[in-house]
Amino acid sequence: xxxxxxxxxxxxxxxxxxxxMAVGVSLIFGVMHLVNFAHGExxxxxxxxxxxxxxxxxxxxxxxxxxxxVAMVTSMGVEAVAFRRIRGANPFTLxxxxxxxxILSHACWKLFVGSERKQFAKxxxxxxxxxxxxxxxxxxxxxxxxxTIVCLAATAWILRNTLFGLAIRASAEDFDAARxxxxxxxxxxSGAFALAGVLAGIFAALSLMxxxxxxxxxxxxxxxxxxxxxxIGGLGSLQGAVVGGLALGVAEVFVRGYVGDWFGSQAxxxxxxxxxxxxxxxxxxxxxxxxxxxxxxxx
Amino acid sequence: xxxxxxxxxxxxxxxxxxxxxxxxDEGELITxxxxxxxxxxxxxxxxxxxxxxxxxxxTFDGRDVTGWDPARLVRSGLALVPERRRIFKxxxxxxxxxxxxxxxxxxxxxxxxxxxxxxxxxxxxxxxTAAGFLSGGEAQQLAVARALMSDPxxxxxxxxxxxxxxxxxxxxxxxxxxxxxQGRTILVVEQQARRxxxxxxxxxxxxxxxxxxxxxxxxxxxxxDLFEAYVGGSTVGGGA
Numbered sequence: 001x002x003x004x005x006x007x008x009x010x011x012x013x014x015x016x017x018x019x020x021m022a023v024g025v026s027l028i029f030g031v032m033h034l035v036n037f038a039h040g041e042x043x044x045x046x047x048x049x050x051x052x053x054x055x056x057x058x059x060x061x062x063x064x065x066x067x068x069x070v071a072m073v074t075s076m077g078v079e080a081v082a083f084r085r086i087r088g089a090n091p092f093t094l095x096x097x098x099x100x101x102x103i104l105s106h107a108c109w110k111l112f113v114g115s116e117r118k119q120f121a122k123x124x125x126x127x128x129x130x131x132x133x134x135x136x137x138x139x140x141x142x143x144x145x146x147x148t149i150v151c152l153a154a155t156a157w158i159l160r161n162t163l164f165g166l167a168i169r170a171s172a173e174d175f176d177a178a179r180x181x182x183x184x185x186x187x188x189x190s191g192a193f194a195l196a197g198v199l200a201g202i203f204a205a206l207s208l209m210x211x212x213x214x215x216x217x218x219x220x221x222x223x224x225x226x227x228x229x230x231x232i233g234g235l236g237s238l239q240g241a242v243v244g245g246l247a248l249g250v251a252e253v254f255v256r257g258y259v260g261d262w263f264g265s266q267a268x269x270x271x272x273x274x275x276x277x278x279x280x281x282x283x284x285x286x287x288x289x290x291x292x293x294x295x296x297x298x299x
Numbered sequence: 300x301x302x303x304x305x306x307x308x309x310x311x312x313x314x315x316x317x318x319x320x321x322x323x324d325e326g327e328l329i330t331x332x333x334x335x336x337x338x339x340x341x342x343x344x345x346x347x348x349x350x351x352x353x354x355x356x357x358t359f360d361g362r363d364v365t366g367w368d369p370a371r372l373v374r375s376g377l378a379l380v381p382e383r384r385r386i387f388k389x390x391x392x393x394x395x396x397x398x399x400x401x402x403x404x405x406x407x408x409x410x411x412x413x414x415x416x417x418x419x420x421x422x423x424x425x426x427x428t429a430a431g432f433l434s435g436g437e438a439q440q441l442a443v444a445r446a447l448m449s450d451p452x453x454x455x456x457x458x459x460x461x462x463x464x465x466x467x468x469x470x471x472x473x474x475x476x477x478x479x480x481q482g483r484t485i486l487v488v489e490q491q492a493r494r495x496x497x498x499x500x501x502x503x504x505x506x507x508x509x510x511x512x513x514x515x516x517x518x519x520x521x522x523x524d525l526f527e528a529y530v531g532g533s534t535v536g537g538g539a
Binding site: 163166167169170173174176177178179180181182183184185 | 349374381394
């Protein structure tokens, strides 16, 4: 029972960070039907920025907001430079463009910064643990869960209560109708990329505190998790992305636990395979994802 | 107020609208009638900026607005109630209206949000309902109310009675007549030509992408030849 609860907390901690990325992926998909494979690169940009600042002794209190702003600006920049002119192209063109950006980003970091890992000091407090009854919590897990809850609640509030949020939701449902209402296409899409960028920046800050690493291809794995989480939840559905992220995080922790018990610790590589098998099984039962999105039919 | 000159719109190699010209003067209620596929929707969507014309010119208030973005046209006072309404089903009635007030100042938006439920009492009862749950008639009223949120000087409506129960059709025609009386300029595309002609000042008849007749509504209503041609449904063609 104790280990079950520990695993659950652990899984929710990881899963909540997936949710941050998945909501961004889902937001962007909603407004322009792009599954943005370049979204994970925001982590890489934030990571090198963190490395640069951290190795010069800048405090985490400054690094975190800087990383978030950098992710946001990069996200908006990518939209303006790469996606704006192919907006409305068929989804494959959009998808391939985002793939190209991802690969290009990997190559550029390798070429101009180096393919070796850059390490930087992690904040010590993140790994402190504290005991509540029989449970041992890592500060980072709790911080990640709380931060994610706050960010997702703020996102939900923005989408529900601001004109910008209404514009995003309306555009996701019927982009041309939103334009007929006076919604400026560039602004709402750029805004969606900005919001997705902020969430990615927050994810990056949380994740970098734990790993203390920057390397060229680091964005690929979180991106895969985010896209999976978004698809599990039903692309375009934000609640879905959150539930998908959490489900993925929890599933991973538990599968890893069982794989360890059954096959020994050297079989850890099986974890991802089994998780993907579970996801494949889910899609057999529910091909549309957990949450049904009316707009998905337009894809 | 609105002048459309020699407007041609193509979908790929298909010409849906062929050198159509029309004029709407301040305070007029103009109706555009014609069979399915005559290009009525194409004409309206091109005027509203969702489609780019291949040739021709659209002038609104003396300004050349050809190829303008819809968001910009709404700000200059031209709003379209699109075919099949296209209300935002995931948004509540109130949210639909609030979003449609995006072009107005915060004060104007509040004032219109407070006033519209008096014009459309049905909407007040469904204020916090997701618009996807509205009946056809309610949805159409929402679609018109939504367009009015920007307080347009020229209101374009594309088949506002499509799929409505006969009693709701009456409501919509009464509403159009009311808006006209209040001095709002209206261009309405309507399948129910006789009813539309009964409330309109002037009318245009569109067939296979071309304007084939125009004149005072009362005169056109007398011309049996025009009506037999399409009320019978024999001349369908020419694209959307």
